[in-house]
Amino acid sequence: MRKVIMGNHALSYGAMLGRAQVIAAYPITPQTQVVELLSEMCADKILDAKFIKVESEHSAMAACLGASLAGARTFTATSSQGLTLMHELLHWASGGRLPVVMGNINRAMAPGWSIWSDQNDSLSQRDTGWIQFYCSNNQEVLDTVIQAFKVSEKLLIPSMVILDAFTLSHTYEVVDVPKQAKVDKFLPPFKPEITVTPDDPHAFGGLTGPEHYFELRYKLQKDMEKAPALIEETGKEYEKMFGRYLGQVEEHCCDDAELILVTSGTMGSTARVAVDALREEGIKVGNLRIKVFRPFPFEKVRNIFKNAKKVAVIDRNISYGHHGMFFQEVKSAMYGHDHDLPIFGFITGLGGRDITPSTFREIAELSLEKNKPEEEIIWIGVNR
C-alpha cells in the first residue's frame, strides 16, 4: 500500500511489520514520533507487543536486553544524548549477543544544544559492536528495519538503523508499506537457541576470566565478518519478494567516473542530483553511498574504486584530532591495495547546516582541479 509517511513513522511501520514483541523507549526530539506511533499501535492492538515506559534511555536499553535474552524480538529508538546515555549498555547488547534493533535519529551532540542533524552521535558508538545502517529515504528506513531483524537474529549481533534528524525523520515521502503476510514469509519468528526467563533462570554475563573472555570477543568479530555476505544475501532475498534491493552500498554513475563522491545518509541522496547535473555538463562524477558503516564494506569499496582516478569522501561528522570517520575507513580500505589513489576528505553540514547540490558541485570542482589533497581536512561551508 502506498502511504505518505514521515521517516520516524517508517521506523515504526518497520518495527510493526517485523512484529517486534517488546518495545522499551524514552522520547527525545527528533525521535519522539517513532515511539508515539508504536505506543498507539500497541494500545490499539494493531501490534501485539509489550510497550515498556522507562525513565531514561539507559533503562530503555536495559529493558530491551532483558526481553531479548528472554527470547523476544525487541525494538527501541533514540537519538543523540539518549544514544550516548545508552553507551554502556550498547556494549552489553553486542557482548551478550542480543539482537536488539534500534532506530537512531542522527542529531548533533550538545553543547551548544542542538536538535539538528550530524552523525557524531552514532559514529561515536562505532566500536560498541553494533551493525550500523545509514538510510537516505523513508522507503529504505522501513525496508532496513525488517532486514535488520533478520540479519541481527542470524548473527546474534544488534543493529542500528540510522536516519538524519528532520531531513528524514520529519520529512514525508511516499512509501510502499508491504503486506504483513508477505513480511511474515520473509522474516520468521525469533527463536534463539538459548534463553533466560523467570521460569528457567540462569546467570548471564557474569564473571568471565581471562581463560574465556578472549574467545567470546574472537567469536563476536568472526560473526561480524559474516555480516557483509549476509546483508547482500538478505538484500537479494528481499528484492525477490518486494522488488527493492538494499545491500551495503548504492552506486550511481561510478563505472566510468573520474571522481567518485563517497556519501551516506540523506546527503547521499542529494549528491545524486549534483552528479546528474555535472554529468550533463560532461563531467564524469559518480556517487557511492555507503549504507552499512559497521561492518565497513571494504571489499565492495575496493572493487568500485578499481577504475577510479580520484575519490572525495564527504563526512557529516568529525573525529576530533583526526578526520571525518568515513574518510578514515575509505583510506583504510585502500591501504595495501592502491597507495596512489588520491582521496580527498571533506567535512560539511555539522549541526544540521544544509547540504545542497551546490555543496557537491563545490566539492567536485575542488577535487578535480587538484592532483592530490593539500589539506588533511577540507572544510566546506564553515565561517572561519
Next chain:
Amino acid sequence: MIEIRFHGRGGQGTVVASKILADAISKEGNYVQAYPEFGVERRGAPVFAFIRIDNKPIYDKSRIYRPDHVVVVDPTLVEAIDVTEGLKEGGMIIINTDKKPEELKFPDKYKVVTVNATGVAVKHKLGTMAAPIVNTAIVGAVVKLLKLTKLESVLEAVREGVPTKPEENASAAKEAYEKA
C-alpha cells in the same frame, strides 16, 4: 518538479496542510516530499512548510531556497517577514485574505491570488471565530490554482488526514476549490 513554500503561524495547521496536500498528490501516483521548517515550533510564531512534487523520484533532500510558488496562510505575516524571499519570477502568491489582489503591495513580477479561506473555515465551523482552522480550505484552493491533482483526491486526503470534523473539513476544501 514543482517546489512550494507555505507560510503560517504555529497552531494554524500549516504543516498538516502540506501533509494533506502530499497525501492528495500521491493518490494519483506522483512523487512528493513534504517537510516542516526544521526547528522548534511555537504557537503564534511564523512557521514554514515545504513541498516538492514530481513525476519521478525526488532525490534532493536539501531545503527549498527558490520556490516556484508560495502560500500565505496568515496574511499578517506579510508585515513580519518577506514571504517572497527566493520566489521565482512569475511565481504565484496564494494568500488567505478577504482583500483583492490589487490592494496588496506585491511586486508585478509575481502573480497574486487571494483566497478567503478564513471565511470558508468560519462558515464550516472549523476552529473558533477567533482562531479558525483554515488549512483544509487552503489546500482546496491551492490544488485548483496550481492544477496539482483532482478534487476527489483532495477530499479523500482531507477526510483521512484531519484529527476531527472530516466532513466539515472536506466541505471547506470543496468550497475553496470551487471558488478559487
